[in-house]
Amino acid sequence: MVKSYGERSNRNMRRPVVKEEIVEFLRTSQKQLDGYLADLADFAQRENIPVIPHETVxxxxxLLQAIQPKKILEIGTAIGFSALLMKESVPGVQITTIDRNPEMIAFAKENFAKFDKHSQITLLEGEAQEVLPTINEKFDFVFMDSAKSKYIVFLPYILEKLEVGGVIIIDDVFQGGDVVRPIEDIRRGQRTIHRGLNKLFDAVLNNEKLTASLIPMSDGILMIRKNEEDVDLDLD
Incomplete structure (x- = not known):
């Protein structure tokens, strides 16, 4: 039994911003996973582990088959589902993934040992804010799916390590629609996330050195392309 997550965990990702009947259509009409990825997705759903839903899969x-990245950085490994999905989508890709949760790290290590036969995935343990400065390589694709309030904290480190032309995908940025509500209407325990996400939007959506797009899929995806080497972020 998984201890880190329960039925009440990740409340906002259970409130997709798209109509329920469209969400159901997206999740059932498109080509389904098979093999070990299907098994991992089923396990995550049973245990309330937050992995990307099928429409995002x-x-x-x-996207990955179109872009064909060579090096991927992931913030938020969980059980390793998305890292393994990315590995399967781009043959030969090298993936570095970071997580801080000991229980999830144990699951991920087990899954990588079973299914990453060519050692394409490197798992780094610890707080992303501490681990990121120690990484001395560049990436052309980044996936962030971790603490939502920390996205804006991680972004400067990410941009430093992203190649010009590289793409960042940030998951769960709508918080069930809460991001557009006045902060006074947000539960106190969620206000740090609300502030962090809106600060993120302010920093990137109209930044002249980035191309950014919000995608109303699942609980919202923010896509960012780095257009120039030096990107200034207004974080005040």
């Missing part, structure tokens, strides 16, 4: 498969 299919979108990732398309």
């Amino acid at each position: 299919v979108y990732f498969q398309f």
